[in-house]
Amino acid sequence: MITGKYPSLRLRRSRKNDWSRRLIEENNLTPNDFILPIFIIEGKNKKIPVKSMPGVYRYTLDKLVYLVHKAIKDGLPMIALFPYTEKKKKNLLGTEALNENNLVCRALRSIKKRFKNEIGIMCDVALDPYTSHGHDGLVKSEYVLNDETIDVLVNQSLLQAQMGCDVLAPSDMMDGRIGKIRKSLDKNGYQMTQILSYAVKYASSFYGPFRDAVGSKNLLKGNKKNYQMDFRNSNEALREISLDIKEGADMVMVKPGLPYLDIIKLVKENFRIPVVAYQVSGEYSLLSNGINKGLIDKSVILESLIAFKRAGANAIVSYYADKLHNFLE
Ligand code: PBG
Numbered sequence: 001m002i003t004g005k006y007p008s009l010r011l012r013r014s015r016k017n018d019w020s021r022r023l024i025e026e027n028n029l030t031p032n033d034f035i036l037p038i039f040i041i042e043g044k045n046k047k048i049p050v051k052s053m054p055g056v057y058r059y060t061l062d063k064l065v066y067l068v069h070k071a072i073k074d075g076l077p078m079i080a081l082f083p084y085t086e087k088k089k090k091n092l093l094g095t096e097a098l099n100e101n102n103l104v105c106r107a108l109r110s111i112k113k114r115f116k117n118e119i120g121i122m123c124d125v126a127l128d129p130y131t132s133h134g135h136d137g138l139v140k141s142e143y144v145l146n147d148e149t150i151d152v153l154v155n156q157s158l159l160q161a162q163m164g165c166d167v168l169a170p171s172d173m174m175d176g177r178i179g180k181i182r183k184s185l186d187k188n189g190y191q192m193t194q195i196l197s198y199a200v201k202y203a204s205s206f207y208g209p210f211r212d213a214v215g216s217k218n219l220l221k222g223n224k225k226n227y228q229m230d231f232r233n234s235n236e237a238l239r240e241i242s243l244d245i246k247e248g249a250d251m252v253m254v255k256p257g258l259p260y261l262d263i264i265k266l267v268k269e270n271f272r273i274p275v276v277a278y279q280v281s282g283e284y285s286l287l288s289n290g291i292n293k294g295l296i297d298k299s300v301i302l303e304s305l306i307a308f309k310r311a312g313a314n315a316i317v318s319y320y321a322d323k324l325h326n327f328l329e
Pocket of ligand 1: 128136171206207
């Protein structure tokens with residue numbers, strides 16, 4: 001397949017000038033490629049820094065309008081809402097997830113009222129912001145129950161859809177939840193609500209700063225290895241994806257991002273469906289702290305994000321999504 005030979009062929013010829021490099025570039029990024037995660041908190045007129053994530057904040061709902069307006073102006077297609085739940089509202093069953101006046105529901109209503117369909121809103125479907133043990137589902141004898149958890153997730157999904165969520169993103173890794181959520185959405189008149197399945201979510205230590213951001217870090221008992229995937233595996237990723245497609249997922253997520261580019265590529269090449277990559281909190285914190293300390297140049301941000309596109313991602317969830325002017329022309 002590769003033809004030509006030195007000295008008649010010199011690949012450096014096309015690298016010599018900027019115009020020529022631009023002419024042959026294979027991948028690029030635009031605002032359309034990004035999903036902005038937003039952490040929300042109770043209260044008024046507050047913007048609280050997340051200690052472990054430089055440049056990332058938790059916002060009260062009254063501050064959301066400005067933030068979402070800016071996201072729309074920047075050309076972002078979608079935001080993702082993540083609630084910081086007060087400890088007193090957490091319990092063993094995560095019942096706050098089904099409260100129609102919880103933070104996420106109030107945020108959905110207010111953003112949809114103000115901005116209609118100018119921007120998509122994605123919400124996690126999982127119980128970890130709401131459980132006192134920090135797990136994504138119901139726990140019995142230290143095991144996260146599957147089918148019992150799905151029953152709650154189905155209700156959480158329906159509630160979020162009713163509140164105006166455009167894209168439900170089950171991030172819990174229970175078996176069989178996509179099919180049951182799809183069925184209940186369809187039955188209740190939400191045929192057009194999309195599902196972005198976190199189909200391939202690894203049990204990863206790169207999520208550390210996120211758990212700090214949503215206040216589940218010190219609560220989490222044990223780890224999530226009995227439901228999230230083992231990072232030693234990749235064939236299993238294909239099984240997860242094929243099941244979720246059959247069950248009705250519109251898009252799939254691979255997570256974390258940069259250490260899992262092989263998985264993004266594998267999924268894209270095997271299934272040819274929209275693949276979203278999540279540049280998770282730990283990746284963000286490592287890069288940002290390295291840059292802030294002067295250890296590494298800020299151009300690493302663009303370099304790492306382009307890698308996602310090269311691997312085949314259609315879109316990237318990134319905490320850099322509201323800072324694109326720093327590294328996109
Ligand atoms: C919760 C959830 C997590 C992330 C997104 N949704 C953490 C976890 O599974 O423990 C991680 C995001 C990040 O690290 O940026 N279901």
